[in-house]
Amino acid sequence: xxGTVALDELARRVAEHGxxxxxxxxxxxxxxxxxxxAVSFDGExxxxxxxxxxxxxxxxxxxxxxxxxxxxxxxALIVDGRARRGDDGLxxxxxxxxxxxxxxxxxxxxxxxxxxxxx
Numbered sequence: 001x002x003g004t005v006a007l008d009e010l011a012r013r014v015a016e017h018g019x020x021x022x023x024x025x026x027x028x029x030x031x032x033x034x035x036x037x038a039v040s041f042d043g044e045x046x047x048x049x050x051x052x053x054x055x056x057x058x059x060x061x062x063x064x065x066x067x068x069x070x071x072x073x074x075x076a077l078i079v080d081g082r083a084r085r086g087d088d089g090l091x092x093x094x095x096x097x098x099x100x101x102x103x104x105x106x107x108x109x110x111x112x113x114x115x116x117x118x119x
Contacts, residue, residue, distance in 0.1 A: 005094045006117045007043055010079070013099065013115060014041050017068035017077045023050065023090075024065040025057035025083070033057055039066065046079070049089040058083040064092055074105035075113070 023037045037048040046066060050058075058064060064083040070076040078100055081092040097115040 005079075005097045006115050007094075009115050010094060010097050011041060011043055013077050013097070014039075014068075016073070017070070020068075021077075022067040022069070023048065023054060024067060025054050026061050026063070027053070027057045028060045037066075044093075046081070046092040046094070047086055047089060048092075055085065055090065058090055059085070064090075066092060070102050074102055074109055075099035076102055 019038050019040070021037055021039050023035050025033045027033060033053050035051065035054055037050065039046045039048045041047075062082045062084060064081060066079040066081070068077040076099070078098050079092070079094050080096040081094040083090050083092045085091070099113040099115065101109050101111045
């Protein structure tokens with residue numbers, strides 16, 4: 001379930017940012033774990049291979065984030081969601097997505113743009 005994320009717009013933004021993102025998980029010791037992953041998005045969920053630590057973290061705490069740092073545009077793409085084991089790695093169901101203005105980008109741009117359905 002996507003919560004309040006506009007999935008069509010999210011698919012467009014993922015296509016703009018490309019298939020490689022950073023996965024952020026948190027272990028039982030409250031330490032963040034960040035790894036690079038190749039993601040696929042089927043229009044509803046993200047799927048990606050993950051290592052032992054990321055998988056263990058998701059099993060202990062399903063809250064996870066995918067981050068595309070933005071290379072060439074003024075925004076990074078951040079997708080929060082709930083992750084779980086999938087057939088070939090992990091799956092993340094998005095619950096929130098934003099474009100976050102990068103440091104050095106024009107201050108005239110909004111600092112944060114939520115990707116959500118029109119009300």
